[in-house]
Amino acid sequence: MSKSSNKKQALSRKAKIYNELQSLTRALCLKGFNSDKEIGFNAEYIGNKVGVSRNNTSKELNRLLREGKVLKIRGRPVLYLDKQLIEGYFAISIKNPTFSDFKDFMQTVNNCSDESDTNSKKDVYPVSSVKGSTGALDSLVGADGSLKAQVEQAKAAILYPPFGLHTLISGPTGVGKTTFAEAMYRFALETGRLPQDAPFIVFNCADYAENPQLILSHLFGHIKGAFTGAGRTKEGLVSHANGGILFLDEAHRLPPEGQEMLFLLMDKGIYRMMGEAANTRKARVLIIAATSEAPESVMLDTFLRRIPVLIKLPTLNERSLRERMNLICQFFQEESERVKVSIKVSKEVLKAFLLYDCPNNIGQLKSDIQLICAKAFLDYITYKDELMEIRLSQLSHQVREGLFKTEGKRKEIIQIFSLLETDSILFDGKNPGGAGGLFNRILVDDYKMAVDFYDLIEKSWKRYSKAGLSGKQIREKIDKNIKNYFQNFSVRLNSTSNVPANRLIISNIIDQSILQKVEDTLSELSADFDFLFNRKIVYSLALHIETLIERLKRGTVISHPDRKSIKKEHPEEYQLALKIMHSLENKLLIPIPEDEAAFLAMFLYAVRTGKDSGNIGVLVIAHGPAVASGMAHVANKLLGVDHAHAVDMPLELSVEDALEKTIEEIKRLNTGKGVLMLVDMGSLKAFGEIATEKTGIPTKVIEMVSTPMVIEATRKAIVPGMDLETLEEDVKNISPFIGQSVDSEELKIYSEGSGKRFFERMLIDTLGKTLTFLNPEKAFDTLKYTLERILEDIGEDLNDDMLVKFTFHCSCMIERVLVHEPLPYKNIELVEMHNRILFNILKKHFTLAGEVFGVTIPDTEIAYVAKIFDTHLDTQL
Numbered sequence: 001m002s003k004s005s006n007k008k009q010a011l012s013r014k015a016k017i018y019n020e021l022q023s024l025t026r027a028l029c030l031k032g033f034n035s036d037k038e039i040g041f042n043a044e045y046i047g048n049k050v051g052v053s054r055n056n057t058s059k060e061l062n063r064l065l066r067e068g069k070v071l072k073i074r075g076r077p078v079l080y081l082d083k084q085l086i087e088g089y090f091a092i093s094i095k096n097p098t099f100s101d102f103k104d105f106m107q108t109v110n111n112c113s114d115e116s117d118t119n120s121k122k123d124v125y126p127v128s129s130v131k132g133s134t135g136a137l138d139s140l141v142g143a144d145g146s147l148k149a150q151v152e153q154a155k156a157a158i159l160y161p162p163f164g165l166h167t168l169i170s171g172p173t174g175v176g177k178t179t180f181a182e183a184m185y186r187f188a189l190e191t192g193r194l195p196q197d198a199p200f201i202v203f204n205c206a207d208y209a210e211n212p213q214l215i216l217s218h219l220f221g222h223i224k225g226a227f228t229g230a231g232r233t234k235e236g237l238v239s240h241a242n243g244g245i246l247f248l249d250e251a252h253r254l255p256p257e258g259q260e261m262l263f264l265l266m267d268k269g270i271y272r273m274m275g276e277a278a279n280t281r282k283a284r285v286l287i288i289a290a291t292s293e294a295p296e297s298v299m300l301d302t303f304l305r306r307i308p309v310l311i312k313l314p315t316l317n318e319r320s321l322r323e324r325m326n327l328i329c330q331f332f333q334e335e336s337e338r339v340k341v342s343i344k345v346s347k348e349v350l351k352a353f354l355l356y357d358c359p360n361n362i363g364q365l366k367s368d369i370q371l372i373c374a375k376a377f378l379d380y381i382t383y384k385d386e387l388m389e390i391r392l393s394q395l396s397h398q399v400r401e402g403l404f405k406t407e408g409k410r411k412e413i414i415q416i417f418s419l420l421e422t423d424s425i426l427f428d429g430k431n432p433g434g435a436g437g438l439f440n441r442i443l444v445d446d447y448k449m450a451v452d453f454y455d456l457i458e459k460s461w462k463r464y465s466k467a468g469l470s471g472k473q474i475r476e477k478i479d480k481n482i483k484n485y486f487q488n489f490s491v492r493l494n495s496t497s498n499v500p501a502n503r504l505i506i507s508n509i510i511d512q513s514i515l516q517k518v519e520d521t522l523s524e525l526s527a528d529f530d531f532l533f534n535r536k537i538v539y540s541l542a543l544h545i546e547t548l549i550e551r552l553k554r555g556t557v558i559s560h561p562d563r564k565s566i567k568k569e570h571p572e573e574y575q576l577a578l579k580i581m582h583s584l585e586n587k588l589l590i591p592i593p594e595d596e597a598a599f600l601a602m603f604l605y606a607v608r609t610g611k612d613s614g615n616i617g618v619l620v621i622a623h624g625p626a627v628a629s630g631m632a633h634v635a636n637k638l639l640g641v642d643h644a645h646a647v648d649m650p651l652e653l654s655v656e657d658a659l660e661k662t663i664e665e666i667k668r669l670n671t672g673k674g675v676l677m678l679v680d681m682g683s684l685k686a687f688g689e690i691a692t693e694k695t696g697i698p699t700k701v702i703e704m705v706s707t708p709m710v711i712e713a714t715r716k717a718i719v720p721g722m723d724l725e726t727l728e729e730d731v732k733n734i735s736p737f738i739g740q741s742v743d744s745e746e747l748k749i750y751s752e753g754s755g756k757r758f759f760e761r762m763l764i765d766t767l768g769k770t771l772t773f774l775n776p777e778k779a780f781d782t783l784k785y786t787l788e789r790i791l792e793d794i795g796e797d798l799n800d801d802m803l804v805k806f807t808f809h810c811s812c813m814i815e816r817v818l819v820h821e822p823l824p825y826k827n828i829e830l831v832e833m834h835n836r837i838l839f840n841i842l843k844k845h846f847t848l849a850g851e852v853f854g855v856t857i858p859d860t861e862i863a864y865v866a867k868i869f870d871t872h873l874d875t876q877l
């Protein structure tokens with residue numbers, strides 16, 4: 001054999017070995033590294049795979065090492081890895097490719113992302129050490145979460161000398177591949193790796209997949225006469241992308257000829273226009289390819305051999321709910337900015353978007369949100385509303401289904417939503433700055449008192465003066481409100497909240513210098529007042545001070561209604577407040593009005609003594625063995641609390657005993673804010689008066705009780721800052737059945753169309769406020785029909801009282817069954833036995849009703865319905 005053919009063989013042997021090592025390393029990268037296991041491939045193993053002896057394989061590997069293509073880990077046996085792939089995987093650049101042992105290798109790759117480590121710095125440069133590396137990539141949602149590794153890889157790919165590394169981004173449709181590639185491009189501009197005028201050219205290979213000639217002509221250009229119709233020479237995208245990035249979407253659709261031409265460009269920086277035989281052209285183009293095919297697929301194998309960096313983006317399901325929430329908020333904010341109208345989105349809608357099945361990932365999430373916003377916009381212009389409101393009823397069936405998919409995610413959902421005290425979020429499109437930190441702002445609600453707090457004072461001032469209260473009365477009322485506010489605020493601060501005291505998040509929303517100055521001030525004073533150490537106090541105070549400064553600038557400072565008495569009642573806190581104020585005045589160089597000391601003193605007092613001031617108790621009293629407790633149970637279950645309590649009054653219970661029980665309950669429930677009682681008969685009103693007389697505990701009695709009212713009472717009673725009078729008012733207002741006067745206009749609206757009575761329209765309206773998932777109109781119609789059939793069977797007439805009870809109870813029941821949380825029932829056999837006929841009638845009719853809603857009503861729930869008939873119709877069949 002001649003020398004030259006020997007060399008030829010050796011060359012192809014080296015290439016074979018190199019290709020094999022690349023495949024093996026790639027497979028390893030796809031599986032992920034595990035530092036516990038030794039990783040790498042020895043010469044014998046690689047040699048066996050390609051049919052070359054161990055000795056010769058070793059020789060070739062050492063050659064490759066000298067060429068800078070492989071990494072060598074000394075030991076027994078010696079292990080090899082492909083250098084570029086490892087660098088891409090760990091987002092690093094390795095200068096010295098030989099390692100003394102496996103530990104040395106792992107240490108080097110791990111340490112390189114840790115700037116503090118200097119040992120390995122000489123060999124590698126960590127991406128994180130590059131100045132100015134914040135920006136496009138770092139601001140992607142998830143950049144510090146589920147995209148962390150990918151962002152590091154992308155930075156490394158862009159920064160790799162001399163011109164960056166070609167990259168393949170993979171992931172199913174809609175995961176954000178294009179967005180990610182654009183962010184890489186912007187990162188290249190930000191870091192100066194590409195000049196500001198560098199091109200970013202996008203080409204979707206799927207667009208012309210059926211016509212290879214057209215693809216090649218688009219990409220590489222053609223010369224005159226290259227094919228029929230090529231009347232003149234035309235440059236391709238590669239030429240336009242010279243000096244920048246060419247983004248090839250759906251790269252797996254590139255025909256084989258195109259792949260070959262692209263590889264030539266990637267390997268050697270040269271290409272030919274179509275129709276050119278000899279002439280080659282030069283272009284320096286960084287390729288970012290994207291594919292929705294699994295990167296392991298055969299189709300991509302050739303591609304992978306050329307592309308050293310493989311970035312796999314996670315699907316929406318693989319991201320945390322927190323990130324998804326962030327995306328949702330971002331999209332609503334974007335829509336609001338687009339149409340320049342505020343968008344109000346309820347908690348329930350957010351929950352549905354958070355949980356529904358979204359197989360096409362972020363892309364689908366975004367377009368579903370755009371779709372719902374478009375619908376809401378239509379309502380907005382049709383009805384000339386003040387803002388766009390997204391209601392649960394507007395959502396598509398698929399999105400609404402999300403509400404049923406809480407399984408296994410409850411904790412995370414609670415964590416996300418416990419921070420949001422209002423029932424909805426307002427996305428303010430007129431304030432474009434709001435988009436980025438929006439979700440962060442939700443996160444810091446726990447610290448936030450300033451904005452709400454001043455607003456509270458301003459709003460109540462307007463409300464009370466409109467109501468004709470004297471100046472003194474207004475001050476007294478506001479003073480009470482402020483006290484309540486601080487009390488509740490301190491409860492939140494002292495609670496074992498899940499909110500991390502995260503300076504990073506806080507620093508996104510508070511001016512850095514204010515935060516720093518508040519931190520300094522409090523740490524100076526904390527030697528004497530150790531409770532000031534609490535991070536949350538620092539943050540909430542910083543937020544408060546920031547708002548105060550804004551108000552000072554605008555000249556809208558609010559005076560404290562009663563500074564003198566605060567000074568007298570809380571002298572220690574007042575003095576401390578003055579110290580804080582003076583220190584801040586010096587640091588911030590602004591004069592702070594002395595009234596502020598009174599607010600601060602109240603805040604400090606509340607935080608210091610803060611204990612759970614508790615909520616207003618809710619007590620349901622009704623005749624019947626389990627009517628009251630049934631309603632309280634439903635309310636608690638639906639709201640996920642244990643706040644509604646009940647006194648059941650079976651017929652055999654004497655009035656004296658019932659009163660005694662009631663007083664005991666009231667004592668037990670009172671936490672200082674009184675108890676709201678909902679009773680089913682006017683005569684029970686006296687119970688409240690007697691209980692207050694005997695115990696001094698304030699009570700209010702509403703002479704009407706229904707499940708929705710109990711739900712409303714419970715829901716509102718646990719709202720911080722609620723007082724007994726307001727609660728009574730609010731609960732009364734939801735009941736359309738309490739002698740309200742309704743003007744004739746309103747009456748007309750309610751009675752229009754549908755052929756329903758006014759009373760029924762009101763009933764549906766109230767149902768609408770209570771139901772989460774069901775369409776109230778449909779629920780009402782179906783249940784009324786069902787009730788009429790049941791009454792026909794048992795020979796009773798329909799009456800409104802029964803209609804109210806039945807529709808409310810049963811619609812709540814259907815919702816419970818929908819979310820797989822039906823009520824249990826003890827001794828169900830007894831109900832079945834005593835009321836077999838009624839039970840069977842109910843079962844028959846509920847089978848039909850259930851079908852309408854796609855559920856099967858279990859016997860335990862039927863037993864409760866039977867009880868309603870028992871108690872209210874006295875039906876003993």
Ligand SMILES: Nc1ncnc2c1ncn2[C@@H]1O[C@H](COP(=O)(O)OP(=O)(O)OP(=O)(O)O)[C@@H](O)[C@H]1O
Nearest residue numbers: 140141172173174175176177178179180362363366
């Ligand atoms: N991290 C992100 N932050 C904010 N928006 C994002 C993010 N990722 C994707 N999006 C948005 O989601 C939508 C879909 O993203 P993109 O088009 O980048 O996905 P893709 O994977 O390229 O989709 P396809 O495979 O369908 O081309 C875009 O409108 C984009 O604005």
